[in-house]
Amino acid sequence: MTETGTELFNDKIKSGYENCTGCGVCMLTCPVWRQTRDIMLTTCGRTRALQNGDGPQDLRDSLTACVLCGSCGPVCPAGVDTVGLTTELRMELAEKTGPAPACHAPNVVHGKASGKVFFPGSAMRKDDRLLRRALRLLEPDGAGLYEDAEISDMAGKMEAGIRPDPEWFKDFVSSMAGAAEIIAADGFLHRHLRQWLPGVRVTGLGETLLRRPDIKKALKATDLYMIEARGYHADYGRLVNFYDRMRLETGCRLNTSLQRTAIPTGAANRQNRPGPVRVDAEEQARWILDKRKTDRVVAEAVEDMKIFKKMPGIEVIHVAELVN
Ligand code: SF4
Numbered sequence: 151m152t153e154t155g156t157e158l159f160n161d162k163i164k165s166g167y168e169n170c171t172g173c174g175v176c177m178l179t180c181p182v183w184r185q186t187r188d189i190m191l192t193t194c195g196r197t198r199a200l201q202n203g204d205g206p207q208d209l210r211d212s213l214t215a216c217v218l219c220g221s222c223g224p225v226c227p228a229g230v231d232t233v234g235l236t237t238e239l240r241m242e243l244a245e246k247t248g249p250a251p252a253c254h255a256p257n258v259v260h261g262k263a264s265g266k267v268f269f270p271g272s273a274m275r276k277d278d279r280l281l282r283r284a285l286r287l288l289e290p291d292g293a294g295l296y297e298d299a300e301i302s303d304m305a306g307k308m309e310a311g312i313r314p315d316p317e318w319f320k321d322f323v324s325s326m327a328g329a330a331e332i333i334a335a336d337g338f339l340h341r342h343l344r345q346w347l348p349g350v351r352v353t354g355l356g357e358t359l360l361r362r363p364d365i366k367k368a369l370k371a372t373d374l375y376m377i378e379a380r381g382y383h384a385d386y387g388r389l390v391n392f393y394d395r396m397r398l399e400t401g402c403r404l405n406t407s408l409q410r411t412a413i414p415t416g417a418a419n420r421q422n423r424p425g426p427v428r429v430d431a432e433e434q435a436r437w438i439l440d441k442r443k444t445d446r447v448v449a450e451a452v453e454d455m456k457i458f459k460k461m462p463g464i465e466v467i468h469v470a471e472l473v474n
């Protein structure tokens with residue numbers, strides 16, 4: 151039996167995989183299931199295999215196939231922490247198959263955060279024009295840019311199964327002592343930031359921008375608004391109502407499923423271990439567009455925006471481009 155109780159950095163997160171009944175509801179929302187129809191590559195397959203005594207090494211293909219979109223979590227009637235489980239299993243797998251690299255801090259000095267800070271994430275940092283636009287919209291509300299190259303780098307490594315170095319982790323938490331709110335474009339970080347910094351409010355970039363009346367007003371009823379899936383599922387109970395209100399107010403369409411989870415493209419997936427199965431983000435995008443009559447896609451995530459730009463005959467913009 152695997153030893154995983156899913157304790158992430160001593161945060162005492164219990165995945166609850168023992169409670170899985172094998173109902174398969176999590177598969178309905180899973181892009182890996184949609185593209186492969188292989189139950190063993192889904193959360194359902196992993197939890198049942200763990201219950202049968204398998205360990206992370208037996209689940210390598212399944213663990214590498216998951217894009218950590220999180221849409222399986224909110225729908226699970228047994229309350230399994232699906233993302234926590236997969237993240238922890240990846241870390242156990244990396245440690246078992248060695249070498250077990252800890253994610254050391256790169257040579258970047260921590261800034262001391264205070265007040266409201268914006269983590270743009272690696273994808274937006276590569277797009278200077280978009281980053282400036284987002285900042286112009288956030289700064290009047292008091293948000294300042296935080297040099298997040300280091301935390302972005304760490305997030306990518308965590309996603310690939312590398313545990314953060316404890317010393318780095320301590321430094322990071324202390325550098326955030328003065329922060330009241332973090333606006334993080336990278337939804338992967340949301341759950342972790344909430345665990346590490348319990349007194350700090352964590353929000354997504356899309357949600358923050360949508361609180362501006364001019365942004366909301368610029369959305370058209372014919373738009374397809376692409377919610378960033380990872381951050382949404384990390385705070386599903388609150389955000390499902392937020393986006394529902396936004397949909398009613400603007401009339402726009404959302405990338406939500408019948409279970410009201412956000413259908414991901416999988417483009418934000420940074421898992422870099424070789425594996426036989428990869429979610430095809432372009433195929434996901436085509437499927438999302440099918441039956442949703444739209445002439446414009448408005449994306450919260452830069453990664454999603456880039457994938458939809460490959461689709462012919464459709465205008466694609468980032469939410470920060472809705473107003474000048
Ligand atoms: S996190 Fe996403 S890709 Fe992974 S098992 Fe759940 S639904 Fe499937």
Ligand code: SF4
Nearest residue numbers: 170171173174176226
């Ligand atoms: S939805 Fe929950 S209980 Fe049902 S198969 Fe998936 S993990 Fe198990």
